[in-house]
Each structure stands twice: as C-alpha cells, then as structure tokens.
Amino acid sequence: MKIEVNEKPGELRFLFVLDKDDGFSSGKVRMANKSVTFQVPDDFNGMIHPDLVALTAILCCHPFVGTKLQLPMPVSRHFLSEARRVITKYSIIGKNSEEIVPRRPPQNSRPGLAFSGGVDSTAALCVMPPSTIPIFLKRPKRKGSLYDYSAALKSCDLLSEVGFDVHTMVSDLEYLRDPVGFPTDLAHASPAVLLSDYLGIDTIAFGTVLESAFGIGHESFRDYPKMSHWRFFGTLFSAAGIPISLPVAGISEVGTSMIVERSPIGHVAQSCIRGTWGSPCWNCWKCFRKGILGISLGIYDIGEINIDLMLKSNEVGKKLSQIPISHENVISYSLERADISKHRYLAGLHEMVTIDFPLDFLEKWYPPSISLIQDKWKKSVRRKILGILNPMSEDEEEIVRKWTLMEGEGDISKRRRDLENLGVFS
Numbered sequence: 001m002k003i004e005v006n007e008k009p010g011e012l013r014f015l016f017v018l019d020k021d022d023g024f025s026s027g028k029v030r031m032a033n034k035s036v037t038f039q040v041p042d043d044f045n046g047m048i049h050p051d052l053v054a055l056t057a058i059l060c061c062h063p064f065v066g067t068k069l070q071l072p073m074p075v076s077r078h079f080l081s082e083a084r085r086v087i088t089k090y091s092i093i094g095k096n097s098e099e100i101v102p103r104r105p106p107q108n109s110r111p112g113l114a115f116s117g118g119v120d121s122t123a124a125l126c127v128m129p130p131s132t133i134p135i136f137l138k139r140p141k142r143k144g145s146l147y148d149y150s151a152a153l154k155s156c157d158l159l160s161e162v163g164f165d166v167h168t169m170v171s172d173l174e175y176l177r178d179p180v181g182f183p184t185d186l187a188h189a190s191p192a193v194l195l196s197d198y199l200g201i202d203t204i205a206f207g208t209v210l211e212s213a214f215g216i217g218h219e220s221f222r223d224y225p226k227m228s229h230w231r232f233f234g235t236l237f238s239a240a241g242i243p244i245s246l247p248v249a250g251i252s253e254v255g256t257s258m259i260v261e262r263s264p265i266g267h268v269a270q271s272c273i274r275g276t277w278g279s280p281c282w283n284c285w286k287c288f289r290k291g292i293l294g295i296s297l298g299i300y301d302i303g304e305i306n307i308d309l310m311l312k313s314n315e316v317g318k319k320l321s322q323i324p325i326s327h328e329n330v331i332s333y334s335l336e337r338a339d340i341s342k343h344r345y346l347a348g349l350h351e352m353v354t355i356d357f358p359l360d361f362l363e364k365w366y367p368p369s370i371s372l373i374q375d376k377w378k379k380s381v382r383r384k385i386l387g388i389l390n391p392m393s394e395d396e397e398e399i400v401r402k403w404t405l406m407e408g409e410g411d412i413s414k415r416r417r418d419l420e421n422l423g424v425f426s
Contacts, residue, residue: 002070003057007046012038012194014057014072021066025177031064032178038194039170047198049103051079054094055240056194058083059187060176065090078102082239086232103241109202111245111377114189115166117152119290121207122269123256124247125159127384129377133199134159135192136168142175146274146281154277155268162265167195186233186244196242203374204237205245209256210366213249214400217329221403224249225371243374247381250369251389253330254362257293259388282306285319285326292346293330296337311345324405325353333359355405361396365389368397 002017014036016022023031054075061069071094080096115121115134125134136156138149156166169191177183192204215222224230237244248256260266272280272287280287288310294300310316325331335350336359365385373381392400 001061001065001068003061003072005053005057005072007044010039010042010044012040012044014038014060016061016064018064019066019068023064023066025063025183028179029063030178031061031176033172033176036060036173036176037171038173038191040194041198044198048194049197049241050075050100051103051240052193052196052242054079054083055236056190058087058236059184059190059193060173062087062184064177064183067091068093070094074100076100076102079239082235086235102239103197105196105202105241106200109200110165111203111205111374112192112196112199112201112242113205114186114192114207115156116188116207116273117155117269118207118271118273118286119260119269120209120248120253120256120271122155122266123251123259123263124205124207125164126259126263126265127247127381127388128205128245129380130163132164132205133192133201134164134166135195136166137173137188137191138168138170139174140170140172145180148274148276151270151272151275151277155270158268159265165199167191167199169195185229186237193240193242196240201242202376203245204242205247207256208246208249210248210250210252210362210369210400211327211329213246213369213372214366214403216252216362216400216403217327217405218324219405221401223401230372244372245374245377245381246369246372247385249372250366251385252362253289253293253327254297254333254359255365255389257290257297257299258363261297261299262388282310283313283315285313285315288313288316288319289327289330289334292334292338295339296334302339302343307343307346320349328353328405329355329359329362333362357399361392361399363389364392364396366397366400367391 001019001022004015006013016034050073054071068091074095074097077096080094084092110131110133111128112133112135113125115136125132136152156168160166173187173190174180174182182188189204211217213224234244260269271290274281274284282305291305295302319326332353332355335346340346370378370382
C-alpha cells in the first residue's frame with residue numbers, strides 16, 4: 001500500500017493506493033474507501049510534523065496493509081526506527097532525514113483529549129489539568145445510520161462556555177471500513193494527532209476505563225502496561241512526540257460515573273450516541289449499562305427508565321446472553337445495589353450475574369495505573385482523582401490482579417435459555 005497526502009486550505013486528505021494483497025482485515029472487516037479527509041483549520045498551513053502525518057496514516061490503514069506500507073513523506077530516523085520495531089505484520093517503506101528531528105512539544109505545551117462526550121471521556125477531562133484540550137471527531141451523517149452527534153456537540157458547546165479550548169474536526173474516517181467504525185482502536189485520536197503542533201499538545205489522553213484496560217469484568221485480569229496493545233500504540237504515539245495518557249484506566253465505570261456526578265463539569269456527559277441531547281435512546285447496550293448503574297448510584301430513579309423496553313432490544317439481549325457479559329462486574333454491582341426487588345427481569349438477571357465477593361473496590365482508584373499517564377501530568381491527575389475517590393487497599397488491588405470470570409460460568413446456551421425463561425427475548 002502506498003499513501004499520498006494532499007493538503008489545501010481547510011482540508012487534509014489521505015489517499016491509499018492498494019496493492020493486490022491490501023484492503024482486508026480479520027473477519028468480515030474490509031477497506032471500503034481509498035481515501036480519508038480531515039477538515040483542518042483554515043490557517044493550518046502545514047503546521048504538522050512529518051512524524052504526526054505518518055502516525056495518522058498508520059492509525060487509518062494498519063489493519064488493511066498486506067506486505068508493505070510506503071509512507072507519504074520522509075520522517076525522523078527515530079520514528080521510522082520505532083515504527084519498524086513494533087510493526088511486524090508488514091514492512092514500512094520510508095525515508096528518514098537527518099534534517100527532520102524527532103517532534104518535541106513546545107515549552108508551554110498542553111494535554112489533548114480524544115473527547116467523545118460520554119461519561120468516561122468526561123471523567124477523564126474532570127481529572128486532567130484545566131488546560132486540557134478536548135478534541136471531538138465528528139462523523140458526517142449518512143442515510144440510514146442511527147448515529148447522532150448532536151448530544152456530543154452540545155457537550156462541546158457547554159465545555160466551551162466554561163472556558164475549555166474545545167475543537168471539533170469533521171472527518172469521514174469511520175467510513176474507511178465496512179462495517180462502519182474505527183479502523184484501529186485509537187484511530188479516533190487522529191484529529192488530536194493532526195492538531196498537535198497547531199495547538200501545542202504534549203500528550204493525548206483517552207477515556208479508557210479499568211474494565212477496558214485491565215480486563216476487569218471480562219474473562220480475566222490483564223497487566224495492560226505489559227500487553228502488546230500498549231506496546232504497539234504507546235510506542236508509536238511516543239515516537240511521534242505525543243505519548244498516550246490514560247487518566248481513568250485505574251477507575252471502573254462505577255468510579256467514572258461517581259466522578260461525573262460530583263464534578264462541576266459532569267453535567268456535560270451523555271454516553272448514548274443515538275439519542276439527542278438530554279434524551280438518550282434507552283434502547284442500546286450503553287444506555288442499559290449506564291442506566292442501571294445510574295439507578296444504583298441514585299442518579300436516576302428506576303421509574304425514569306423504561307427497563308422493559310431496553311430488555312426487549314435485540315442489542316441488549318445479545319449482550320446479556322454472552323459469557324461473560326461485557327463489563328459484567330458493572331452489571332453485577334448495579335443490580336446488587338439498585339432497588340430491583342419488584343422487577344422480575346432484573347431480579348432474575350441479578351441471580352445469573354452475582355459475583356460472590358464484595359465489589360466495593362469498583363468505587364475506588366487502582367494506583368498502579370498511574371504508570372499510564374505522561375510524567376508531566378502524573379501529580380496533577382493523581383491529586384484530582386484522590387480528591388474524589390479513595391485509592392484501593394492492597395487487598396483490593398490483589399482482587400484486581402486475581403480477577404477472573406471463567407470458573408463455573410456455564411455455557412452461553414444455558415444463559416440464553418435462562419434469559420428466555422425470563423421473557424427477555426419474547
């Protein structure tokens with residue numbers, strides 16, 4: 001695959017010239033388009049380091065490259081060396097120039113945040129320094145899509161009103177692949193990567209939570225700082241001069257909801273990407289999970305949410321029939337604490353997902369996660385987190401490290417039958 005980059009006022013376009021072995025990823029995912037366009041500021045004028053261009057290109061096309069990837073321009077020797085060290089599925093064809101020094105952020109640099117408008121992303125902003133720049137990727141609407149960005153844009157407007165330097169970038173990035181979505185896990189940070197020189201960014205933060213980083217609520221614990229995912233993306237971002245920061249990676253969805261509820265800017269959060277501002281769809285998996293968690297924390301009254309309607313959703317039913325359920329710890333925590341005694345479906349679901357040890361540790365911060373934050377901002381983030389949440393005890397940290405849901409869970413067909421007996425699929 002060969003990459004070409006064209007720039008004109010207000011637009012940066014990546015073109016992908018495919019070889020015969022390019023264009024397919026694992027499973028049914030394929031490359032649906034051969035270009036990605038980013039709407040950059042009119043005064044952008046090429047204010048971007050070549051290493052940032054190369055990083056963006058890799059974030060966009062990595063899964064679809066066959067045997068080689070030709071970069072669009074010369075990069076620093078450091079970036080090329082680091083990229084070749086962690087990318088093994090294909091060869092990187094590129095030139096390096098001694099005239100291109102590795103990117104270094106300016107002295108008065110600020111953090112950036114790949115902002116979605118959701119609870120976890122807002123919680124990350126709550127514990128980051130006030131100089132943090134939220135950057136939202138706006139996907140153009142297409143006919144037939146359930147996606148609605150109006151709530152996220154409202155979140156951005158509200159943050160701007162209280163003084164945050166919020167930026168929104170329109171891009172058709174998610175239409176690069178079929179089915180629609182991000183080609184790589186961190187591709188939604190592409191706008192922040194491209195604006196790093198323009199805005200003086202020194203790190204890019206994400207709203208990745210404990211469940212996603214360390215595997216809590218899934219099959220078993222994973223030591224994320226030692227995982228290939230962190231090694232791959234962490235190395236590439238660091239090589240481009242914008243190391244990754246994961247400020248809420250040591251905080252469960254339970255904790256991020258508590259942070260948002262207690263923070264002065266927490267009111268801007270809405271996780272549903274199908275409903276409008278103030279009116280979530282209450283029909284998707286995220287609404288179900290966040291909804292029952294909100295009930296358990298006293299954020300919502302059970303009468304405010306149509307639980308029966310959500311349980312009739314094919315998406316929710318499919319998620320609940322999995323072994324384990326995605327974020328099963330959060331589901332178990334929520335049902336343990338919510339007043340569900342009069343709700344047959346939820347009471348039955350609670351019996352299926354009960355975890356036989358206390359889940360209070362989900363209300364606390366996992367201190368080893370501090371290693372996932374750029375050094376410059378570690379003290380500030382730690383201080384803010386501890387101003388809202390308590391740290392886990394050593395015993396609670398051990399619960400995290402020994403986490404597993406694989407023993408005695410039964411099979412997926414049994415869980416589906418149990419749900420059918422409850423009438424979830426009827």
